[in-house]
Structure formats: structure tokens, C-alpha cells
Amino acid sequence: MKHTISVQVENKFGVLARISGLFSARGYNINSLAVGETEDPEISRITIVVHGDESVLEQVTKQLNKLPDVIKVKDFLNSDIIKRDLILIKVSANKKVRPEIIEIATIFRAKIVDVAKESITIEVTGDEDKVSAFMDLMRPYKIKEIVRTGVIAIERGGK
Numbered sequence: 001m002k003h004t005i006s007v008q009v010e011n012k013f014g015v016l017a018r019i020s021g022l023f024s025a026r027g028y029n030i031n032s033l034a035v036g037e038t039e040d041p042e043i044s045r046i047t048i049v050v051h052g053d054e055s056v057l058e059q060v061t062k063q064l065n066k067l068p069d070v071i072k073v074k075d076f077l078n079s080d081i082i083k084r085d086l087i088l089i090k091v092s093a094n095k096k097v098r099p100e101i102i103e104i105a106t107i108f109r110a111k112i113v114d115v116a117k118e119s120i121t122i123e124v125t126g127d128e129d130k131v132s133a134f135m136d137l138m139r140p141y142k143i144k145e146i147v148r149t150g151v152i153a154i155e156r157g158g159k
Helices: 015-025 053-065 098-107 128-141
Strands: 002-010 030-037 043-051 071-076 081-092 110-114 119-126 143-148 152-155
Touching: 002 015, 002 053, 002 110, 015 030, 015 043, 015 053, 053 071, 081 128, 098 110, 098 119, 119 128, 128 143
Parallel strands: none
Antiparallel strands: 002 043, 002 071, 030 043, 081 119, 081 143, 081 152, 110 119
């Protein structure tokens, strides 16, 4: 089962290493990891996406809560959340195929962020399925490079 976990931590050196170490020590591969400051520069939010058994991830969550720099842990499994991923994708694009690529980008509400003689770079934001679908449509044009942020998530409403 896929879990999106939000961990609020004190913004200190080594915290990320300790948290990722908990997952790797239990044989979990982290599918996505995004870290950034919150509205308080002393606190960072780590968003982790992993596949795993609920009971084992419950244990990991309990152990995360015991770490000294961890403020709050939330598994979004049964929560109503907004999730977003961002990619920058550089695709080969000569004059002949550039209009086709721009049309696909427009359909996906993506942004063209750079145009060069033989390539185009596009920013795509959305859920994982949207981002993956866009990448699939770009493969025939020869993807030169992809940079991906990882998933970020927030609960809907006033929570």
C-alpha cells in the first residue's frame, strides 16, 4: 500500500539522515522525498512516499515520533489531501516537432520555461498520474533530461 507521510522536524543538521535511516534499516525504499522550510524557518516539513505494509509503517511512525528533533508525524493514508509533484523536462525539439510539443504542453497546462535551437524545457505540476502521463507523451520526442521534485502534500480544509 502507498503511504504519504508528513514529518515536521526542527530545522537542524542530520535530521534527514536519521529519518531516512529508519526507513532503510527496515528495508523500505523511499519512492519520493521532499524537504522544505515551513512558515516557521526553524521547522522543516519532510514529505515521504513509500510502499509498505500498514503494521510495519505504523512501527516506523512510532519510532519517528521518538526521535528528538521530530515535532509531528502524520500518515496521510486515510486523509483528504492535495498532492503535487513538479518536473522540469528537457526534450529534443527541432522546428518541425516544436509545435506538437507545445500543443501537448498546453493541454497539460504546463509552462514552457526555455526554448533552445534543438530543445525545449517544460515545467509540469500536478499529481503523480498527470506528471507520468506527460512524460509518457514526451518519450517519442527523445527526453534529454528530467528533474523531479518529489511529492508534496497538505491536508484539505482547515486542518
